[in-house]
Amino acid sequence: MIKKLYLPLVALLVLAFSSCSKMGELSPDYFTTNPEVLEAIGGKVPVTITGKFPEKYFKKNATVEVTPVLRWEGGEAKGQPATFQGEKVQGNDQTISYKTGGTYTMKASFDYVPEMAKSELYL
Known part of the structure; x- marks a missing residue:
């Protein structure tokens, strides 16, 4: 009896774990910034980020929040998500x-x- 339940149970577990997989990280090639090198203008560091989600990447039932973060040694600043x-x-x-x-x-x-003079932008 136990042997008969073993295979369906394993198949069910494999299906359950594979359906809950996370989306992988995107390559930096999918993003551009304008300006390419950030600069301070009037006490602010403005940036426009253009990104692309490739085909068959974004799961149909997923919700993703993207937050721009400017990091430098000893600190960071978060933008509007x-x-x-x-x-x-x-x-x-x-x-x-x-x-x-x-x-x-x-x-x-x-x-x-x-x-911030030496910083990097992350998403």
Whole structure:
């Protein structure tokens, strides 16, 4: 009796764990910034980020929050997050198609501090 239940139980566990997989990280090649080298203007560091979700990347029932973070040695500053949703999610966020992917543009602005002179932008 136990042997008869073993195979279906293993198949069910494999199915359950594979359906809950996370989306992998995106390559930096899918993102561009304008300006390419960030600069302080009037006490602020403005940036426009353009990104692309490739086809068959964004799960249909996923919700993803993207937050721009400017990091430097000894600190970081977070920008305004943007939320994206899959096709089967009900909500008011930007919907990304599973088949065709999608593009987005987000603007961020950080209050300038001198330590930011050597910093990197992360999403």
